[in-house]
Amino acid sequence: xxxxxxxxxxxxxxxSGKLAELGHDVMVGTRDVEKTQANTAPxxxxxxxxxxxxxxxxxxxxxxxxxTAKHGEVVFNATNGTGSLEALKLAGESNLxxxxxxxxANPLDFSQGNPPSLSVSNTDSLGEQIQRAFPNVKVVKALNxxxxxxxxxxxxxxxxxxxxxxxxxxxxxxxxxxxxLKGWFGWKDVIDLGDIxxxxxxxxxLPIWLRMWGALGTGMFNVKVVR
Amino acid sequence: xxxxxxxxxxxxxxxSGKLAELGHDVMVGTRDVEKTQANTAPxxxxxxxxxxxxxxxxxxxxxxxxxTAKHGEVVFNATNGTGSLEALKLAGESNLxxxxxxxxANPLDFSQGNPPSLSVSNTDSLGEQIQRAFPNVKVVKALNxxxxxxxxxxxxxxxxxxxxxxxxxxxxxxxxxxxxLKGWFGWKDVIDLGDIxxxxxxxxxLPIWLRMWGALGTGMFNVKVVR
Numbered sequence: 001x002x003x004x005x006x007x008x009x010x011x012x013x014x015x016s017g018k019l020a021e022l023g024h025d026v027m028v029g030t031r032d033v034e035k036t037q038a039n040t041a042p043x044x045x046x047x048x049x050x051x052x053x054x055x056x057x058x059x060x061x062x063x064x065x066x067x068t069a070k071h072g073e074v075v076f077n078a079t080n081g082t083g084s085l086e087a088l089k090l091a092g093e094s095n096l097x098x099x100x101x102x103x104x105a106n107p108l109d110f111s112q113g114n115p116p117s118l119s120v121s122n123t124d125s126l127g128e129q130i131q132r133a134f135p136n137v138k139v140v141k142a143l144n145x146x147x148x149x150x151x152x153x154x155x156x157x158x159x160x161x162x163x164x165x166x167x168x169x170x171x172x173x174x175x176x177x178x179x180x181l182k183g184w185f186g187w188k189d190v191i192d193l194g195d196i197x198x199x200x201x202x203x204x205x206l207p208i209w210l211r212m213w214g215a216l217g218t219g220m221f222n223v224k225v226v227r
Numbered sequence: 228x229x230x231x232x233x234x235x236x237x238x239x240x241x242x243s244g245k246l247a248e249l250g251h252d253v254m255v256g257t258r259d260v261e262k263t264q265a266n267t268a269p270x271x272x273x274x275x276x277x278x279x280x281x282x283x284x285x286x287x288x289x290x291x292x293x294x295t296a297k298h299g300e301v302v303f304n305a306t307n308g309t310g311s312l313e314a315l316k317l318a319g320e321s322n323l324x325x326x327x328x329x330x331x332a333n334p335l336d337f338s339q340g341n342p343p344s345l346s347v348s349n350t351d352s353l354g355e356q357i358q359r360a361f362p363n364v365k366v367v368k369a370l371n372x373x374x375x376x377x378x379x380x381x382x383x384x385x386x387x388x389x390x391x392x393x394x395x396x397x398x399x400x401x402x403x404x405x406x407x408l409k410g411w412f413g414w415k416d417v418i419d420l421g422d423i424x425x426x427x428x429x430x431x432x433l434p435i436w437l438r439m440w441g442a443l444g445t446g447m448f449n450v451k452v453v454r
Binding site: 162208 | 339344345348349350384385388389390392394418419420421425427428429431432434435436437438439441442443445447448449450451452453454
């Protein structure tokens, strides 16, 4: 399947690497292709520059946001949440329209230090902002509640016995994403929270998630909804 | 032990009922004792009026917020979050000072309908507001992430194999509350998130918790932190 992944950072690398490994035709999108190709310095968080990472994932193509949105039959938004709306505008509404957009981004605002606050929350969410800005795109919020490695390999902790959430306005799109989460990545327990306003819930979960990371000393954890 | 529980609603009933059952000397605090005694109508959410509930929990006393704060060697804040600061002012700083205050309240704002938003979030929290207003009280935020019945009986779902959080500025107070959560209520996995600013995390968890309630059709669930 032709898949577009917007964003070259840790989440973009995890998603595109896994999808390429599964044999999909993956393009990763960036704002400035030349700049991304020229940058070889590891990110301060420890993951490699995309250009370095790509040498070990040679089937993954690099393109502009627009190239990538055009390429994908489905598109993943793995950009920084505070820049997602701008990145999606560069990707182009006509390239995104009527496609499923899996929105993984979190609107984390690090401008006041760490832990970050959210740049939108409580009575709105990034997922809703994206859906409003692109009314004909089928936005499904998913995967934004776990660290990148777990997104595509939940079995890395607790034998995969934990929970992931989806929400969005299009029932068929959510059913499709749920199937992908299970089939491609190995998720066993996927809870459909409802429409895209539920992105407020999964995005506002980030503050406790970041604090659990601090308390546990690792991002390799997730919650299992016990019921 | 002499325990004060501020709030006569579902949470106050659950906490005080369990503590009385364990043999503690429990007083429940309300704004207006006569009004609380006169009210016999069930709450719209289905739990009984305190006056009716009290007939089956005769060892639990009813008093003003101030009586109750004075009575308790430890005090639980089980008031509505949007009214907590006012209730605690009525309880009286001098009656609360240097005591442990277990803050269970959530700042849920139903004024714009259901699901509610939070009246404080993101860069502040109710837990922090209470700690700032009462600097000599040992505020420990706890139990605000589960439904009332589970607070005092986690074994009701998943054999009790799930997680509860504490946070606060006083390490000894948190250790004491953790011991109570385990010994009195039966919690097995208690995660200390850190100082009281972490109340932002547990309070901002409420939106996803409320939406899970909607999706699952029951409040009888909790998260287990799988790591």
